[in-house]
Amino acid sequence: MEIKLSFEGKEFAVKAGTPARELVDLLELSEKKPLAFKIDEELLDLHSPVRHGGEVKPIFPESPEALEILRHTASHVLAQAVKELFPGVKLGIGPATEEGFYYDFDYDRPFTEEDLKAIEKKMKEIVKKRYPLVREELSREEAERLFSELGERYKLELIREIPEETVSIYKQDRFVDLCRGPHLPHTGLVKAFKLLSVAGAYWRGDERNPQLQRIYGTAFFRKEDLKAYLERLEEAKRRDHRKLGRELELFSIEEEIGPGLILWLPKGAIVRKEIEDFWRDEHLKRGYQLVYTPHIALRDLWKISGHLDFYAENMFAPMEIDERAYQLKPMNCPFHILIYQSRKRSYREFPIRYCELGTVYRYERSGVLHGLLRVRGFTQDDAHIFCREDQLEEELYKVLDLVVHFLSVFGFKEYQIYLSTRPDKYVGSEEIWEKAEGALRAALEKKGLPYEIDPGEGVFYGPKIDLKIRDVLGRFWQCSTIQVDFNIPERFDISYIGPDNRPYRPIMIHRALLGSLERFFGVLIEHYAGAFPVWLSPVQAVVMTVADRHQEFAEMVYAKLAEAGFRVERDFRNEKLGFKIREAQVKKVPYMIIVGDKELENSRITVRTRKGENLEFTIEEFAERLKEEIIQKIIW
């Protein structure tokens, strides 16, 4: 059978099953050395047979697809090295990932740091040998025989689940692996790689399965790229909110209090206060009503809401008071529902939007806790919107609009958006799910936000939109979530009176924009590397004297700024100026106001920014600048 290919406007035909490497000469690419081809979106390495026609795109080391191929081959090199060094080791899987690659191994003792070094050394030898990768196709029986001879029980398990009759394997030197590919032509191209860590990982990600040892690494075509990546890791370490949180005295987590419970220190609390003020103002402006609700409620409330059926494993255990069981709240929704129900509602009131910075407690398994990003007690910037079905789309649009507004104020302009659809375990009719999913989709499209579908990942009570924000290092963090809920209105049997004087069931939207103040704060710290914009800075300016004789003037400068409402501190200590500047710099204070002889003389102040620029102002001019910067929420 002939297969038609096109490349740069020219038409070619090859026999089905022709190895893709023959295309190199056919397309006259031997000079440029492609690593693989893409034929109509299907990635095909040089080892694989051409089976489908279409537009051919050669993949070179610079192509974005090439890294994935490189890393996949790197994982095979890793596996070969491990098998040679540790006979008896069993292979799991070894794919490329976003940032690198890993391979899972089953071995009778844990791998150590030293093992990693030895493995790396062995890998370098394998790379040096430039072993060609060879692809073979086997029948399922042949493959089963091969891998059972090799004692690869996990591979056998995989083979048994492959629907096709033939499977492919890749060989290099004496190493064989069940693999779909694609791979590099030979191991010699895996030049810049590094093993990073070992960690436990359950076979097939299921905690009922045995736990394997996963070795993580990364690989690039060029040494410079590897170096840049490792530097980025270092940079991420420097920005770690747990480290900065301690250094800048923003928050702390104390063993005596318990894991996952946050103390907001004064410097962190002021940042939170600014965020909260902004949040409340924006909500009130947009027709939200502010509410407050308790931290605990009778267990029965959680029965009605369904949380005990669907969410019990995430809730703190009940406590008994006056012979009645109470539980800490993991969510705010039941309370908002009861506020809704506190009197009869009319369609004229709609939409009703209740918002609350509500502190919730969720039991998270000990191993998942992480600084501010994953905690057991946190404050959601929560809101519940009650509306009619015909208002749903409009309300969702407004919520999206508000999210984008909020996030961009903090400097987050890029998002990954996921629309999660109906899961296996759900309440409500299929029809209503479809309607809600449609409304979410329409709102996203109207707002012009690109999104992906996350099938089956919705919460049991309704579909949702999750929004992940990209920080300066290119990492994504989930904060915002917008969920439609058809469960709770039903369970609480809430209603409103329509124009025809008959009761109707409202639809409820459940949404958090920043997600939780704790997590958002953690992300912000890392995003700004602790150097907050002026409006958020715990200390906006420090007035520092050069010598004691400048104190009087400095005190006046301080008083004026403090009276104007700025967060100013005094550093009149008997220390050298350089010392004071260093300290303010380390604390990431945006403005350092220097008062010495010169300033006294001409009644102006010298202002050093934390970026190192020197500016000169009258006090009034500087106050004006600060004010503007705060109002505009300027980021620098």
Next chain:
RNA sequence: GCCGGUGUAGCUCAGCAGGUAGAGCAGUGGAUUCGUAAUCCACAGGUCGGGGGUUCGAGUCCCCCCGCCGGCUCCA
């Protein structure tokens, strides 16, 4: 929860093969009055995560527990 690592002064860390703790920074006191990232001197500060055990003797060895770190599973 699971696998691996780790836990010494507020912070960062040293403490070799078991002989009853050390540095820098921070803190306190003093001297210095010095203009853009660390002035000098002195002092104080630790039940070495907790409990049990081995030993004449344990920060160092063994066991149990707790926290933290890297992952897995889960998630705002």
